[in-house]
Amino acid sequence: MRGFLPVLKKEAVQMIRDRGTLQFALLVPAFQLVLFGLIDTNVKHVRTVVFDQSRTQESRQLLNDFVNTSYFDIVAYAPSRAALEEYIVAGRASTGVEIPPDYARRRLNGEPADVLVLIDGSDSTVSAQALAAANGVAFARSVTELAERAGAKDLPIRTHPLLLFNPDSRSANLLIPGLVAILLTFSGTLLAAFAIVRERERGTLEQLMVTPASPVAVVLGKLLPYLALAFLQLLFVLFLMTVVFRVPIHGSLLLLLGLAVIYLFALLSMGLLVSSRARSQMEAIQLAQMLLLPSIMLSGYIFPLSSLPAPLRLLAQVLPATHFIAISRGIIIRGAVFSDLWQSVAALLAIAVVLVAGSTRAFHKTIS
């Protein structure tokens, strides 16, 4: 371990002196947090255009039902079916409602009345929620009317849905705990890769290798300050999350921080792995991209794991991000304790051990 302390001290001085690294570690996460914190994936106020051929009290009542869900905003009235479709094709509205001329008559006669609802299917999030909301409107109105006709005071079954952990369905509560993991993935991997590649690029690694400093001491001394920096970043992000975005941590903060250290070891090893291949910082970025992209797309951060095809789901299991996102969401959103999370913890630990061992070997090979 000769050379460990000098390298550690030198690296810390360099890190603190390098504005770019500090900015990368602290400003970038803050910016991303703001972006994601403000995004709301709940679809509300879908622009809606109406072709009402009935123009009766009944048709107006139906349209009111649509508006009252707050999912639909009527932005225009179309004079014809063609005009209705044109609105959607042109992208000026995402939903079109066509009420036929005989709507009121059929309703009053107790016959089924047809209403055409056109939904722009080009955005799956919007269309799915608009579809559900439109069905809901028709269903609710039908049920009420049937019940009235039957003289029933109450519905036979009443559901009382309760959204656990996130009663307001705030996207931030779901996204930010995942984002914590993703931000660490970026900084952990890239900071570590840069730390080594920079020395190689500048020739200083070679200068170190002619001294009696041991390669392991050099690597550890170089990576430890970045472990500290990444940890600092984690604290900063958690602070912003709880104080600025009001996403509470329901579980144990200590457990989260402890497991984050394991995660950081896995990430720094990935960075080391990248650095043993990359000759320049540019190359390091490209190589890291190959590891980081799957971490974003396949880890469950954006798409639920269940939506992945089987082979990708398998790949997701070997990504450390997948397990840390499960842990982070578990602790922050659901208040999970260690015994709830042991499977993710075991997987993360196994991946970390393999990565640490593999990357130190790869690094050894490249310098000798």
Added chain:
Amino acid sequence: MREETRPGAPGPANTRDYGILVEGVSRDFGPVRALDKVSLHVPRGEIYGLLGPNGSGKSTLIRILCGLLVPTEGRASVDGLDVATQGEEVRRRIGYVPQRFSLYEDLTVLENLDFFASVYGLKNAQLKERREWAIGLTAIGPYRGRLAGQLSGGWKQRLALAASLMHRPRVLFLDEPTAGIDPVARRELWNLLFTLAGEGVTLLVSTHYMDEAERCGRVAYLYLSRMLVEGDPADLTKLPEITPEGTRRVEADCEEGAAAVMSQARTLPYVEDVTIFGNALHLLVEAQVPDARIARDLEEAARAKVTIRPIEASLEDVFVRLTRLQIEQRGDIPAAAEASR
């Protein structure tokens, strides 16, 4: 041309007498042989010059001796220790100043020196004493608080030298230490090297400058991965193939038109070799051709007076001549040297 070492080089020797001992060392990079059976012996306290065009294998040899590369074959020892098997012990005793500045540009002069000293395990009073010694030797004191990246080329090189001396190395490797620095800084750096040699440090210095080569106790000339010649610079100029029997060297001092005279000289049947030095040409001519005839032939082209006087071969003549003979013999094109880098 003979491949083995020149007269004057010692035979199989006791490792301990030599600062650096290289015996039949080769190094391959894939199919490319970067170094081919090179042998050299550097007594302790000597400054040994390594010459040769870019890509001839100088850096490869130095990197092998520093333990950065493993030789494909052959044996090398530094300060009596085998480079391959006693690498760690070797690293404690050597200093290495690479071609490119390789200290931390975002650390100050003092921080760089302290860092390298502490990597070698120096602490507190000992570290301070060594640091002040290195600062005194290289006179870098006024810049101690400055970031290394803000130093000029010459001062960077002094800092690199100072950093490599913190642990009192017995052997110092310098890979083109004076490339790209001004003549005054160059001279001062060489004065430093002599001071170190006087203290018993063995130095291996690669260079492209002939005046630096002439200051070395011994020099080796590498060409296309092979060592063409090795020895005392003064002895090398007297080698038979440099000025073969039946030829002699003369200087033709032209008042003007030296370039035109050179073209003319190349066409003369009795001229074997021409090199231009400013307004003068160095010619290798058949011995029996008198000065007067050479002068007359050259004046035709110069349309001015040409003065002929006999000269000794210079070190540059030695390397130029040997390279030419090598090309003729092997049919190599010099460009091939680049590929072996």
